[in-house]
Amino acid sequence: MSLRIIVLAKQVPDTRNVGKDAMKEDGTINRAALPAIFNPEDLNALEQALRLKDTHPGSTVTLLTMGPGRAAEIIREGLYRGADGGYLLTDRAFAGADTLATSYALATAVRKIGAYDVIIGGRQAIDGDTAQVGPQVAEKLGLAQITYAEEILNVDEAQKKITVKRHIDGGVETVEGPLPIVITVNGSAAPCRPRNAKLVQKYKRALGQQERPAEVPYAELYEKRPYLNIQEWSVKDVDGDTAQCGLSGSPTKVKAIQNIVFQAKESKTLTGSDADVENLIVELLANHTIG
Amino acid sequence: MNNVFVYCELEGTTVADVSLELLTKGRKLANELGCQLEAIVAGSGLDGVEKQVLPYGVDKVHVFDAPGLFPYTTLPHASILINLFKEEKPQICLMGATVIGRDLGPRVSSALTSGLTADCTSLEIGSHEDKKAGKTYENLLYQIRPAFGGNIVATIINPEHRPQMATVREGVMKKEILDAKYQGEVIKHDVAKYVPETDYVVKVIDRHVEKAKHNLKGAPIVIAGGYGMGSKEGFDMLFELAKELHAEVGASRAAVDAGFCEHDRQIGQTGVTVRPKLYIACGISGQIQHIAGMQDAGIIISVNNDPNAPINTIADYVINGTVEEVIPKMIKYYKKNSK
Numbered sequence: 001m002s003l004r005i006i007v008l009a010k011q012v013p014d015t016r017n018v019g020k021d022a023m024k025e026d027g028t029i030n031r032a033a034l035p036a037i038f039n040p041e042d043l044n045a046l047e048q049a050l051r052l053k054d055t056h057p058g059s060t061v062t063l064l065t066m067g068p069g070r071a072a073e074i075i076r077e078g079l080y081r082g083a084d085g086g087y088l089l090t091d092r093a094f095a096g097a098d099t100l101a102t103s104y105a106l107a108t109a110v111r112k113i114g115a116y117d118v119i120i121g122g123r124q125a126i127d128g129d130t131a132q133v134g135p136q137v138a139e140k141l142g143l144a145q146i147t148y149a150e151e152i153l154n155v156d157e158a159q160k161k162i163t164v165k166r167h168i169d170g171g172v173e174t175v176e177g178p179l180p181i182v183i184t185v186n187g188s189a190a191p192c193r194p195r196n197a198k199l200v201q202k203y204k205r206a207l208g209q210q211e212r213p214a215e216v217p218y219a220e221l222y223e224k225r226p227y228l229n230i231q232e233w234s235v236k237d238v239d240g241d242t243a244q245c246g247l248s249g250s251p252t253k254v255k256a257i258q259n260i261v262f263q264a265k266e267s268k269t270l271t272g273s274d275a276d277v278e279n280l281i282v283e284l285l286a287n288h289t290i291g
Numbered sequence: 292m293n294n295v296f297v298y299c300e301l302e303g304t305t306v307a308d309v310s311l312e313l314l315t316k317g318r319k320l321a322n323e324l325g326c327q328l329e330a331i332v333a334g335s336g337l338d339g340v341e342k343q344v345l346p347y348g349v350d351k352v353h354v355f356d357a358p359g360l361f362p363y364t365t366l367p368h369a370s371i372l373i374n375l376f377k378e379e380k381p382q383i384c385l386m387g388a389t390v391i392g393r394d395l396g397p398r399v400s401s402a403l404t405s406g407l408t409a410d411c412t413s414l415e416i417g418s419h420e421d422k423k424a425g426k427t428y429e430n431l432l433y434q435i436r437p438a439f440g441g442n443i444v445a446t447i448i449n450p451e452h453r454p455q456m457a458t459v460r461e462g463v464m465k466k467e468i469l470d471a472k473y474q475g476e477v478i479k480h481d482v483a484k485y486v487p488e489t490d491y492v493v494k495v496i497d498r499h500v501e502k503a504k505h506n507l508k509g510a511p512i513v514i515a516g517g518y519g520m521g522s523k524e525g526f527d528m529l530f531e532l533a534k535e536l537h538a539e540v541g542a543s544r545a546a547v548d549a550g551f552c553e554h555d556r557q558i559g560q561t562g563v564t565v566r567p568k569l570y571i572a573c574g575i576s577g578q579i580q581h582i583a584g585m586q587d588a589g590i591i592i593s594v595n596n597d598p599n600a601p602i603n604t605i606a607d608y609v610i611n612g613t614v615e616e617v618i619p620k621m622i623k624y625y626k627k628n629s630k
Contacts, residue, residue, distance in 0.1 A: 013439075015439060098406065099397065099407070100400065100401060100404065100406065100407075103397075103401060127439060128409075128438070129409065129410060129560075129561060130397075130407075130409040130410075131393045131397070131409060132393075132396070132397035132400070132407060132409060133397075134397075135365070135394060135395075135396075135397035135398045135401070136397045136398070136400070136401035138398065139369075139397075139398045139401035139402050140401060144365065144366060144492055144493050145365050145394070145398070146493065147365075147390070147393070147394045148390050148394070163496070167390065168390045168391075168498075168500065169389050169390050169391070169500075170500045170501055170502070171498065171499045171500035171501055172498075172499055173362070173495055173497065173498045173499075174495070174496050174497040174498075175364070175493055175494065175495050175496065176493070176494045176496055177492065177493040177494075178492050178493075188554070250406070251404060251405055251406035251449050251451065251452035252406035252407070252408060252434075252447050252448070252449050253447070253448055253449070253450060254445050254446070254447060255419055255433065255446040255447065255448045256445070256446040257438075257443050257444070257445050257446075258443065258444040258445075258446075267603065267604075267606050267607055267608060267609050268607065268608050268609070269598075269608075269609045269611060270608060270609065270610045270611070271610070271611055271612060272594075272610055272611065272612020272613065272616045272617045272620070273612075274620060274624075276610070277610070277617060277620040277621055277624055278620075278624040278627075278628070280592075280608060280610070281621060281624040281625050281628055282624075282628050284569070284590075285625075285628055285629060289568060289569050289589075289590055290512065290536050290569065290625070290629075291537070291629075
């Protein structure tokens with residue numbers, strides 16, 4: 001017996017390393033200045049999926065991501081680490097999606113993939129921090145969910161049950177759920193294994209359709225080795241309803257965006273000299289701020 | 292119909308602080324909208340639970356009391372909300388941005404195809420003009436939150452979909468009893484009518500909840516360290532200063548991510564929100580997510596060797612110096628002058 005595992009992963013701008021040129025002069029975000037990375041918690045999820053594959057021989061790990069053509073990088077990064085394949089959902093109709101429209105798109109793609117036992121993704125993405133897409137995908141597919149997972153402890157394929165250790169506020173909990181199920185994984189879970197050199201060699205030329213230049217070097221390779229073609233899906237390919245995708249499928253709208261400019265208070269600037277620090281401490285003691 | 296609802300989270304049979312804070316905020320929103328405030332409580336052994344929530348100005352408490360409803364699992368609680376909302380059609384639903392609220396909220400919003408905004412730092416009522424459609428919406432919930440790694444603050448609205456759902460972290464809103472004798476209606480629902488037996492499919496087999504090791508949230512003085520502390524050892528210095536000042540130690544996300552400090556001490560949008568009378572920020576640059584968790588502090592001191600650190604703009608005192616230099620001096624001169 002083996003497991004069919006789908007990993008939901010997202011390419012995100014690296015908001016943790018925002019440089020000085022990250023905002024344009026007009027106050028909008030300069031996306032070009034932010035490197036695109038594999039969402040960190042999705043890597044934790046990938047690791048849990050790969051561990052299941054290690055312990056349940058014959059299992060398959062399939063990545064599913066949504067984004068522009070360059071998001072094929074997410075699939076490649078998964079292949080380098082031991083995933084078996086992946087799909088990139090890419091279509092202008094998906095653009096501007098909030099979490100609900102995103103989960104609709106992902107759920108329709110999961111249905112298109114067809115058979116699955118475990119759908120696993122990171123708890124949340126660093127560009128939105130909402131943690132909504134996992135539970136919403138579960139709801140759309142009519143599956144149970146286990147969020148904030150720390151570790152998959154056991155999968156009983158005969159009983160179709162999975163045991164997961166998860167974080168709750170102020171503690172931990174061990175829960176048992178049915179298969180198939182949706183799981184979201186915390187950043188504190190085991191880090192993802194590094195790329196495997198042999199797999200990098202095997203897949204480094206894997207490309208999505210949009211990434212392929214007019215004249216691909218080694219063009220014949222892509223016919224001989226079908227695994228080098230990263231499958232792209234449009235709304236139509238997954239039989240999606242465009243009204244439920246992207247901006248039109250999003251109940252939430254952004255009314256206003258405010259660039260961060262802190263209101264300057266009147267502040268006293270001191271040096272780190274003995275006199276300045278002592279005067280400050282004396283002042284705080286005098287007005288009973290510290291006792 | 293068309294009221295403000297708050298989902299009340301329970302530990303055992305005690306309503307969580309975050310839910311009481313949201314009831315306080317929900318009461319204000321309901322007053323502004325001229326509607327009622329309703330609370331939902333779901334758990335086991337809930338006799339008299341309404342006494343915990345009514346004083347916050349709740350007009351109606353929906354009690355769902357059944358053996359399988361505590362500890363929380365997703366599906367039964369989701370069914371309660373989804374089916375109750377189909378009957379009651381609330382205009383607003385608030386819940387804590389806790390593990391439970393963030394597990395439950397998206398599930399409910401997906402089933403009702405309503406919008407949900409996570410981790411709001413402010414909620415207001417306002418109008419919206421959709422120029423393209425030539426339509427004006429009155430009395431919408433403005434869901435305000437930092438976005439895009441905290442580089443912007445976004446105001447989110449759901450013009451067409453109800454309920455307008457939002458989650459808010461503990462400590463962001465203030466908890467205030469409205470009237471200890473506030474009279475509200477208590478409705479005990481038949482759980483089986485709302486929750487199919489098949490929902491009890493996920494079982495909690497083991498559970499450990501510990502009381503918090505520290506009182507960061509309630510501490511009058513907070514000393515917080517950032518990435519600029521450089522190491523776990525750097526934080527020892529802060530604990531030493533904290534011991535002298537009877538303060539608690541907090542940390543920025545960057546410091547927690549770098550492993551300098553435990554996760555439960557993280558201050559900011561995705562951590563604890565604090566309102567101390569004194570906040571000493573050490574080696575913290577001041578990303579908006581961090582600011583969101585401490586901006587209501589009485590006095591803010593920033594110790595930073597970068598004079599342009601964003602946190603300096605909200606600080607009352609800026610000490611331009613390295614933490615290694617300044618913190619030991621603070622300890623030294625506190626000891627010298629406090630006696």
